[in-house]
Every structure is written in C-alpha cells, then in structure tokens.
Amino acid sequence: MGSRNLRPGMGRFDAMMPVVGDRFELRDIRVDGDDGPILDGFSARIPAVGLTAIVGESGTGKTTLLRLLNRLDDPDAGVVLLDGRDVRDYDVLELRRRVQVVSQTPVGFPGTIARNLGDAHVTALLARVGLDADMAEREADRLSLGETQRVTLARAIAREPEVLVLDEPTSALDVRAKARIECLLGELADDGMTVVLVSHDPRHAEQLADHVIELG
Amino acid sequence: MxxxxxxxxxxxxxxxxxxxxxxxxxxxxxxxxxxxxxxxxxxxxxxxxxxxxxxxxxxxxGHGGLTFAALAVMVGTAAWTTGRRAKSVPGARGVAAVAIAVAAAATLGVVLALGIVPAEARAVIPLGSMVLSNAMVAASLVMTGMHDRLATSRREVEARLSLACTAREAALPAMRESLRAGMLPIVENTKVVGLVAFPGAMTGMILAGAPPLDAIRLQLVVMYLLLGGNAFAALVAGELTVRRLFTAEHQLIRPLRR
Known part of the structure; x- marks a missing residue:
C-alpha cells in the first residue's frame, strides 16, 4: 500500500508539473469493518495539483478511504490532514463544501435535473458532462444510471469545490461519454481543482492520472 | 334515563x-x-x-393532588413501552418520554387553560390516558419509521450530507414520511368516527346513561385532543430522533452507515 508517482514524462503535465504541497495527507489510517480492519496502517498523500487515481481490487477499501475525505466516516486510528490541518478541526459542513465526494452509486434527488443542479448555469453544466440542455426539466430520480452519474457529477461541480472526489465516475458510461467525462476531469485539474478518482482498472488509471495510489 | x-x-x-x-x-x-x-x-x-x-x-x-403523580407514572410506563418498541433508536426511552410528556402537557394544558374541561382528577386522568396511549403509538411509529427510512435511503441521505446539507436537511424526506405515517392513523380514524365504531368516551357515556348529544360533544373534544396530542408527539419524537441517528458532525450513526 502507498502512493507513487508515474514514470517521469508520462503524466499530463510532463516536466512542467510544479512542485507543490499535498492537498490531503493520510497518516497511519485504520478503519475497522465488521470482519476485521478494512484499512490498517495506511498512509498516502494526495497532491494539490493534478489528477490522482486510487486503484485497487474490490474490497481493498477504496470507497472506505473516500468516506474519510469528507468525514462521512472517521478513521478508528490515524489522522487525515487537509492542507496540513486535521479534517476534524474544520467545520464539517465547510469541509464538505470544499471537498465534494460523488459516490459510486449516484443518487438523483426528487425534482428536476435543473433543481438538482441548483437552478443556475444549468445548460452550461449539462454541456460539460455531455448531456443535452433539454434534459433540464426531466425528473432527476428517473434517469438511467449513466445519466444519473453525469448529473451527480454536474451537481458536485456546480458547488465549485476545491477538491472533487469521484468513485468510479464512468462505470455506467459508453465509450464516448466516458471520454467526455475524462476530458472534463482533466480540464478541472488544469484549472486548479484537485481531482481524485477511484478506479478498478490500474492501466487506465495510469494513462489518465498524474498520480496513482494503490490499495490492497 | x-x-x-x-x-x-x-x-x-x-x-x-x-x-x-x-x-x-x-x-x-x-x-x-x-x-x-x-x-x-x-x-x-x-x-x-x-x-x-x-x-x-x-x-x-379527595386525593386529587395525586393527579399529577398518576399522570407521571402513566408517562413513564408509556415511555418504557415505546422505548422497547423503538429500540433501534439509541436512547429511545428518553426520546419517547419527552415526546409523550410534551404531547400530554401541551394538549391537557390547552383544554384546562381554556376551561374546556374542569381541572379535576375525574376529567384529567381519563383524558390524559387517552392522549398518552395515542401519543405512544405515534411516537413509536415515528421513531421506528425514521430509523428504517434512514437505513433504506442511506445512499440518498449520505449524498445530501456530501453536498454539505445538515443532518436535519438530509433527514427531511425521511422525517416527512415518518411524521405522516405517525399521524395518518388518527386522521383516518377521525374521518370515519361514528360511522362504524363508536369511540370509547362516547360509548362509555352512553352506557352510563348520558344523553347522546352530551356524549358526542365530549367525544369531539376527545378526538381533537387526540389529534393535537398525536401531532405534538410525532413532531417531538421526529426532532429528537434525528439527533439520535446522526452524530454532532452530521454523520449517520455507525450502525446506519454500512
């Protein structure tokens, strides 16, 4: 377990990647599950700049790890630092505004897509995730999985977070939609947002990401 | 007669x-x-x-001073029973005790303050018992309903929390449905009252020899008292249950998380 950078020259930023601090640092994390620890003695850093992929087989604690970043869960041991400060020292609502986590099983809330997106910049947001503007008035809890995945991503982006954390964000998308989303994530990272995504496909993650954290 | x-x-x-x-x-x-x-x-x-x-x-x-003690014992018993039914909610007995006591105090307080019924043990204890038993049912429906709805809609609740909604905001859909489930039975009963079943107070008075119109007037007061008590119990139980099912850090409590 641990984090490593990709081979030099293979990341999207190539040699121009600036030297900057970590957005998140996880130190010696233990999370207990029903049958023993899910994570134990886990440490990793998530750089502030670029796109970080978390890879690992299913059951290695990827989703568990993400839940620590916005404090849906707290670790049983160890500490999570955001910008060098314990996440427990932030106001939790403030933390969650700054760190948007989109879960693996996306949920559209009752009401229109526009309403889900907060009724502002709806067309632009939909375009960014590759959805037509005329979807705005459709009910958000009656969409296909792929559509819901993109709506929940747009909903998170609409909050303009500093950190965007996505759990398998393209699992239900076709090739074209998947490419569109991956391109968007690259743009967001280039604009200075810290983007973290979980993937079960290490090879794909290496192509996409600037940093890779392996679990398991 | x-x-x-x-x-x-x-x-x-x-x-x-x-x-x-x-x-x-x-x-x-x-x-x-x-x-x-x-x-x-x-x-x-x-x-x-x-x-x-x-x-x-x-x-x-001649021992009317014991009225309050009698009501307190009844509240305690009702809270105990409700706490056992809703044991999936941490601290269920305390939640139930407050919800039921508030329901009884508020409704009996109003009917006494407005002089609708006399402040006598003969009036207060039987009315209190009816309010309490109804409030007990409402509180336990709301408490178990909140727990079960939050458990089944965990993903939606956590999606809302992830968007920086407060625990209360995230629980609002579950709360609304649970309050509805807690209040609906008495509303439905009140709608059809007298068409099939004669309710207790009225039946008692008629059997005891009171004129039917006297009996129904008391029964109407009782029904409205029960509606009000039910609403108070549901509301207080709902508000307190939310606090028991989330941490102060706007997280679902551990048993509901996984």
Missing amino acids: TGLSGAVGFAEVALSMVLVAVAVVISRVRGVGLEGDMTVALVRSFAQLLAVGYVLEFVFD
Whole structure:
C-alpha cells in the first residue's frame, strides 16, 4: 500500500508539473469493518495539483478511504490532514463544501435535473458532462444510471469545490461519454481543482492520472 | 334515563368470562394455540383494571393532588413501552418520554387553560390516558419509521450530507414520511368516527346513561385532543430522533452507515 508517482514524462503535465504541497495527507489510517480492519496502517498523500487515481481490487477499501475525505466516516486510528490541518478541526459542513465526494452509486434527488443542479448555469453544466440542455426539466430520480452519474457529477461541480472526489465516475458510461467525462476531469485539474478518482482498472488509471495510489 | 352505571357487579363480570371460555374453546378446537395467551390476557386485564379502579377511587375520593403523580407514572410506563418498541433508536426511552410528556402537557394544558374541561382528577386522568396511549403509538411509529427510512435511503441521505446539507436537511424526506405515517392513523380514524365504531368516551357515556348529544360533544373534544396530542408527539419524537441517528458532525450513526 502507498502512493507513487508515474514514470517521469508520462503524466499530463510532463516536466512542467510544479512542485507543490499535498492537498490531503493520510497518516497511519485504520478503519475497522465488521470482519476485521478494512484499512490498517495506511498512509498516502494526495497532491494539490493534478489528477490522482486510487486503484485497487474490490474490497481493498477504496470507497472506505473516500468516506474519510469528507468525514462521512472517521478513521478508528490515524489522522487525515487537509492542507496540513486535521479534517476534524474544520467545520464539517465547510469541509464538505470544499471537498465534494460523488459516490459510486449516484443518487438523483426528487425534482428536476435543473433543481438538482441548483437552478443556475444549468445548460452550461449539462454541456460539460455531455448531456443535452433539454434534459433540464426531466425528473432527476428517473434517469438511467449513466445519466444519473453525469448529473451527480454536474451537481458536485456546480458547488465549485476545491477538491472533487469521484468513485468510479464512468462505470455506467459508453465509450464516448466516458471520454467526455475524462476530458472534463482533466480540464478541472488544469484549472486548479484537485481531482481524485477511484478506479478498478490500474492501466487506465495510469494513462489518465498524474498520480496513482494503490490499495490492497 | 337509566344507564348501566353501577349496574355491573363482580357477579356480572364473572358471567361475562363465559365469552372468554368460548374463545379458549375455539382456539383449542381449531388448533390456534392461543389458549395460554388468552388466559394470561384474562388474568392481566382483570388484575390491572382492578388495581387501576382502586387507585382512581382513592384519587377521586379527595386525593386529587395525586393527579399529577398518576399522570407521571402513566408517562413513564408509556415511555418504557415505546422505548422497547423503538429500540433501534439509541436512547429511545428518553426520546419517547419527552415526546409523550410534551404531547400530554401541551394538549391537557390547552383544554384546562381554556376551561374546556374542569381541572379535576375525574376529567384529567381519563383524558390524559387517552392522549398518552395515542401519543405512544405515534411516537413509536415515528421513531421506528425514521430509523428504517434512514437505513433504506442511506445512499440518498449520505449524498445530501456530501453536498454539505445538515443532518436535519438530509433527514427531511425521511422525517416527512415518518411524521405522516405517525399521524395518518388518527386522521383516518377521525374521518370515519361514528360511522362504524363508536369511540370509547362516547360509548362509555352512553352506557352510563348520558344523553347522546352530551356524549358526542365530549367525544369531539376527545378526538381533537387526540389529534393535537398525536401531532405534538410525532413532531417531538421526529426532532429528537434525528439527533439520535446522526452524530454532532452530521454523520449517520455507525450502525446506519454500512
């Protein structure tokens, strides 16, 4: 377990990647599950700049790890630092505004897509995730999985977070939609947002990401 | 007008037990297997009501000062029972006690303050018992409903929390549905009251010999009292249950997380 950078020259930023601090640092994390620890003695850093992929087989604690970043869960041991400060020292609502986590099983809330997106910049947001503007008035809890995945991503982006954390964000998308989303994530990272995504496909993650954290 | 007040003695009670015997025989012949429970129910109902009868005789007979103590005991028993039904909610007994006590205090307080019923043990205790038993049902429906709805809609709740909604905001859909489930039965009952079942207070007064119009006026007060008490109990139970099912850090409590 641990984090490593990709081979030099293979990341999207190539040699121009600036030297900057970590957005998140996880130190010696233990999370207990029903049958023993899910994570134990886990440490990793998530750089502030670029796109970080978390890879690992299913059951290695990827989703568990993400839940620590916005404090849906707290670790049983160890500490999570955001910008060098314990996440427990932030106001939790403030933390969650700054760190948007989109879960693996996306949920559209009752009401229109526009309403889900907060009724502002709806067309632009939909375009960014590759959805037509005329979807705005459709009910958000009656969409296909792929559509819901993109709506929940747009909903998170609409909050303009500093950190965007996505759990398998393209699992239900076709090739074209998947490419569109991956391109968007690259743009967001280039604009200075810290983007973290979980993937079960290490090879794909290496192509996409600037940093890779392996679990398991 | 002659009523049944005083007309039923213990001999008559004993005779009516024939009907329980019939029920026991039916249960035995058809293999229902409830003979034991029926016997327990027979003995318990007799003993409990006899005890209550003596307590009420004592309180009504110049010991009205005990009214509050009697109500407090009833609230305690109701809270205990509700806490057991809703044990998936941490601290369920405390939640139930507050919800039920608030319901009783608010509704009885209003009818007493407005002079709708006299401030006498004979009025307050029976009315209180009706409010309490209804509030108890409402509170336990709301408490178990909140827990179960949050458990089944965990993903939606956590999606809302992830968008920086407060615990209360994230629980709002579950709360709304649970309050509805807690309040609906009494609303439905109130709509059809008298069409099939004559409710208790009215039945009692009519049997005791009161004119029907007197009986229905009291019954209307009782129904509205129950509606109000039910709403108070549901509301307070809902608000307190939210606090028990989330941490102060706007996280679902651990048993609901995974």
